[in-house]
Amino acid sequence: MxxxxxxxxxxxxxxxxxxxxxxxxxxxxxxxxxxxxxxxxxxxxxxxxxxxxxxxxxxxxxxxxxxxxxxxxxxxxxxxxxxxxxxxxxxFETPAHHAAGIHPTAVIDPSAEISPTAHIGPLVSIAARARIEAGCMIGAGSVIGEDCIVGAGSELIARVTLVTRVRLGQRTRIHPGAVLGADGFGLAMDAGHWIKVPQLGGVSIGDDCEIGANTCIDRGALDDTVLDADVRLDNLIQVGHNVRIGAHTVIAGGTGIAGSTHIGRYCLIGGHVGIAGHLEIGDKVTVLGKSMVSHSIREPGQYSSSIPAVDSKAWRRTVARLRRLDRRTPRTSNHEQEPE
Amino acid sequence: MxxxxxxxxxxxxxxxxxxxxxxxxxxxxxxxxxxxxxxxxxxxxxxxxxxxxxxxxxxxxxxxxxxxxxxxxxxxxxxxxxxxxxxxxxxFETPAHHAAGIHPTAVIDPSAEISPTAHIGPLVSIAARARIEAGCMIGAGSVIGEDCIVGAGSELIARVTLVTRVRLGQRTRIHPGAVLGADGFGLAMDAGHWIKVPQLGGVSIGDDCEIGANTCIDRGALDDTVLDADVRLDNLIQVGHNVRIGAHTVIAGGTGIAGSTHIGRYCLIGGHVGIAGHLEIGDKVTVLGKSMVSHSIREPGQYSSSIPAVDSKAWRRTVARLRRLDRRTPRTSNHEQEPE
Amino acid sequence: MxxxxxxxxxxxxxxxxxxxxxxxxxxxxxxxxxxxxxxxxxxxxxxxxxxxxxxxxxxxxxxxxxxxxxxxxxxxxxxxxxxxxxxxxxxFETPAHHAAGIHPTAVIDPSAEISPTAHIGPLVSIAARARIEAGCMIGAGSVIGEDCIVGAGSELIARVTLVTRVRLGQRTRIHPGAVLGADGFGLAMDAGHWIKVPQLGGVSIGDDCEIGANTCIDRGALDDTVLDADVRLDNLIQVGHNVRIGAHTVIAGGTGIAGSTHIGRYCLIGGHVGIAGHLEIGDKVTVLGKSMVSHSIREPGQYSSSIPAVDSKAWRRTVARLRRLDRRTPRTSNHEQEPE
CATH class of the missing domain: 3.40.1390.10 (MurE/MurF, N-terminal domain)
Structure with a gap:
């Protein structure tokens, strides 16, 4: 070489x-x-x-x-x-070469549609009515479920799962272990037992997205879960059903977004952030690592709630005094009512 | 249709x-x-x-x-x-149809016992002495290890791993990437090196449970790790060895439970919660998202320790003042001793 | 038996x-x-x-x-x-017996080098120029990418992915779903769109390490991501590109370490800890579960920033008073300047 x-x-x-x-x-x-x-x-x-x-x-x-x-x-x-x-x-990058064609150990449903320029690796399984477009790379051990579409030029590095009704745009890259289109977590309590709420939607991923290793994006309950173009997700992220993420937003590893929350464009969400369900996060919102977002955020800006670690002894004293704030502070005015 | x-x-x-x-x-x-x-x-x-x-x-x-x-x-x-x-x-749900039978690409150990009404998908591997009961669906790419049992009517959607000594009840559903029965994290420090503590137990999952994508449930060190009936786990959850979770408890995504903790029935545990090891959590305990549980909780009720994100500048001032609590507050009485 | x-x-x-x-x-x-x-x-x-x-x-x-x-x-x-x-x-442990040899369903690139004493399980895929040394066990469904080395006596339990340029030492054990060597999360914003920064490094894992289920270790951007000997990682951990972890360090489940941070020897990092990027953590540092580390730590000792959950009503009052600290406290001296 x-x-x-x-x-x-x-x-x-x-x-x-x-x-x-x-x-x-x-x-x-x-x-x-x-x-x-x-x-x-x-x-x-x-x-x-x-x-x-x-x-x-x-x-x-x-x-x-x-x-x-x-x-x-x-x-x-x-x-x-x-x-x-x-x-x-x-x-200086030497891109791995993936010849067009279907590896003999791949299992392809007769109703699936595979572009002749796509590369289907060893031990891949592709189910009924799936479509793999031109120039795609489906890496070893991946599982493509029913009614999934992989847009032209997309790459599933290896061992990726698209469960059902997942549609990927063009030039999207998905890393190993990622699971797109699993059932959303919908449960209703009926006479002391949980019953499952059917998850009838799908997942729609835009062009030029990247999805990290072991990240999960559940399919929607009724509408789709949606990532717009150029969204970049790191590893081990959880995206709940019916979440929508705007174009060019980046999310770092270990963050979780509960169901039905909408996140705007050009947001930067740090690692290990928890975002509650049914919220609206506007455009250009930055959330620092390990924060919790429990209310909608409509203004661009930088938000946080995480506390840097210090010596444990000092920290235990701080926590003890934090708890005593409650006992020590006299209620002095109306605006001191408990919130919410 | x-x-x-x-x-x-x-x-x-x-x-x-x-x-x-x-x-x-x-x-x-x-x-x-x-x-x-x-x-x-x-x-x-x-x-x-x-x-x-x-x-x-x-x-x-x-x-x-x-x-x-x-x-x-x-x-x-x-x-x-x-x-x-x-x-x-x-x-209105059109359930995927899974015909009974074993896909020709599945690899089945001769000592495994497969019900003739079970569906074994493509590229599945089933090891010695495993048993797959009536009406099960074992999805593409799943790996069933030695001495595992999948109870009647259970579904492993795709690419699920049961490592060893995992017993699933009936009608349990497991999503892609989940790993049940991996070694618990048991280490002992011996002369400057870690030695592995053998993990001799298994995992026992009740009827009607649901286990989310990429969730991990380790097998026990001596006794089993146990989920009772109708436990529902979301994605990317960690359940340590010898944890026990009572019936009808629901846990949201990204939560971790350290070894040997017991959780009661009808608990609701939010997302990204961390629960320390060797604790007892009673029935009907709710823990809000992103909290840390470091002590046993015996009373039903709602518990939390998470702080909602605000504007970063305001938050930095709050953290600075929080640290100064320590310096500023005179020790005024006995009950101000440092806890634990 | x-x-x-x-x-x-x-x-x-x-x-x-x-x-x-x-x-x-x-x-x-x-x-x-x-x-x-x-x-x-x-x-x-x-x-x-x-x-x-x-x-x-x-x-x-x-x-x-x-x-x-x-x-x-x-x-x-x-x-x-x-x-x-x-x-x-x-x-009293009865170790699973893995006969030497290559399962007929495994797919091995002709340029890969497989020791005759290694066990290659069913439905494994091994790519070009990979090397599997003596006595290794490569479990069902694992994917070994190009230019990876698995050192003598190492075990990949099942469904492990080594993406590319991953080198494992001897007697290292990797649990199902782990992904080593995926692209680091490197992005640069160019005219309103993200462009990918090539990830040209690899991953180097020492002897006697253990990597938990669904844990991710990204490959380096330029240099390697490195774990020294006897490092023990639990499940669902994220190790960013170019992180270095010193010998005998143990990390519990759900923790994330952002890119280019170096961690010393004999550290004990709890579960759900978040460690920011580009930090230096010295030897014998203990970080308690659910803490956030946002600054370098050079002294051995125990560090934390997590708060134990209490009754939600009491906690809401504490949070409300915490926020009011800011309004209530007069600025009294120079050392009360906002930090950083």
Missing amino acids: NTPSYTANELAERFSLQLHGNGDIRVSGVATLARAGRTQLAFLSNAHYRRQLADTHAGIVVLNAEDAEAVSGTALVAKNPYVAFAKIAAL | NTPSYTANELAERFSLQLHGNGDIRVSGVATLARAGRTQLAFLSNAHYRRQLADTHAGIVVLNAEDAEAVSGTALVAKNPYVAFAKIAAL | NTPSYTANELAERFSLQLHGNGDIRVSGVATLARAGRTQLAFLSNAHYRRQLADTHAGIVVLNAEDAEAVSGTALVAKNPYVAFAKIAAL
Whole structure:
């Protein structure tokens, strides 16, 4: 395999970056500031790592104009160094090759429709009336249930489950262990026993979405559960039935969203956040990690309710005093009524 | 496929509901208040959606007596509209058909016992001494380990793992990615290294349980991990070894229960709750989402410790003042000793 | 199958324990204090169960010197009764037998290297350039991606996914549903759309590690994500890209660690803990369950920020007063400036 290589001049021109230093220097890969050698390109976008700039052996560093002052070697200056780096790094990625065709161990229902340009891996099962469009990659061990559609160019890396009535847009990528379209959690108490509320809806995922490993997106009770285009979910996330998530929203790992909540566009939801059901979260809302959202949020902005860990002894004292707030504080005015 | 349809009269009689309005109106499906058309039935059970009542185009609405006043069209009045709706919706569900028999790609150990009325899907693996009873559905890609029993009428939707010594009751439903019977997390520190404590127990699941996608229930160290009948677990839940959960208890997504804790009957545990090990939680205990339970709870009632998110700036000030409680408050009396 | 049995004398000698009482008593299994019979051995290591000592019917009890006073029957006294019990219990474990060889339904790429002493179970898929070393057990339905290495004596119980560039040490055990080597969650916002940052690193797992069911360990962006030897992870844990975890560290279920954080040796991290990205956690740090770690921790010790649940009414009053702290407290001195 021939490793590609590029000069600083070539990269500057290709990605409209400003060159500082020697344009003839040539790199054949990318690495971190701390570990890059003379033939590698590194980047600086998180101030946390600025101190590594002085000692880096990277042949080229991608960074912003401000930090460029500190570099003695060759630099490529970008408005957004992380974006520039992502594009350069992609030049050095060797994408796995997936030949079109159906592996002989795959089990395909005769009523399923498989594009001749799709790749269906080993030990995949595809049920009745499913449709796999052009250029898709269905990785080993995946299970595609009845009436599911995988849009053109989408990739199910391996061992993904689409249960039923799941429709994926184009160029969507789903990581192993993810489960889309399982029954929503709908129960009604009838004479001391739970009865199951039928989950008749489906799941609709837009174009260019990414769904992390072991993440679950339940199908709707009546309408669909919906992710708009370019939604990005990390691993181990729970999306309840009839949730809707607006375009370009990103959610970090371990977060859970209860049923029927609607989240806007361009939201950033941290990890381990819990969002209650039947809420409305507007556009451009940021929720910091480990917070709980129990009311609708209509204004853009940053929200949180998490507390950083400290020494346990100090924390136990704080909790004890927190509890005593209740006993100690006299009720002094009307606005001190208990909320809700 | 013929779509079934029912008149308001027929539904009123069949489910003992009180009819308001035109009994001849006929519906052939169910939908939400907001999206239902003239030939669909909708319901109102959550006050949050009451405002949609005025504008709905639903042919029939199921609701309680109080709300029925507000409906101009046809209504079916129920004591518990959600239960009534669940039963009506089931009339319109087209259950997937699973023919009895073993798919030729399934791998079955000769010592396993498979009922002739069970359906074993493609690419399933069933190990030594396992037993699959009458009418079961074992979905694609599931793995049934040694000495597991799947009780009559149970369904493993797809890609479920029963590791070893897992016994399921009747009519239990398990969603994709769930793992029952993995080793409990038992470790002992011996001369600077961890040694594994053998996990010799199993998992015992009662009748009519439901286990969500990617939920994990570890097998016991000595005795079994036990779920009684009609326990309902959502997705991505962790149930540690030797936990016991009483009948009719419901647990929402992302909750974790550490080893050897016992939970009573008819409990309602919210999402993202953490419950420490070796506790006793009594019957009819409700724990609100994202709370932490670190002590036994013997009285029925509602418990919580979660804090709703607010604007991050305000929250940072609150956390700063919370920490200063400690410094600011004089110790004034005996009962202010640090707890535990 | 012949059940093995041992006398108290034999066990005392084999594991260097001190015998109290009748050395001829013989046991053929282990059980809890509460359920053990005359032919079983039980143990006491958690003070919570001390009250069961008086009523146990166990033939032999393993405990520490202090508790031994309270036993009338036969006792084996150990410095660490849990370690002694773990070793004794292992005598009664009947390990599943996995014959060397490749199941005919497994799909193996011709360029993969499989040791003749490895066991490859049914419906396993192994991709190009993977290597499975001596004595490994690859359980049913597992997927081993390109360029992965499974070190000698390691066990993938069932339905495990190694995506790509995952290298496991020796004697490592991975439970069902775990996903190692999925893309790290790297995104950069470019003109209103997210672009994917290539994830070019791998995952490196040391010897004697254990990875729980449905746990996810993402592969690194540039360098590897690394677990050193004897790291023990419970179920449903998220380990972000480029995290490093030091030897002998244990992490309980549901915890998440964001990208590029480094955790030291001999740490104990509780369940449902959230650890932010780009932090340094030193050696011998204990973090209690459900805490949030948002700053680096350099000193050994115990840290927390979680609040135990109480009656919801009392809790709502506490939250209301917590919010009013902000309004009520006069700013009195310089050190009351808002932090960070």
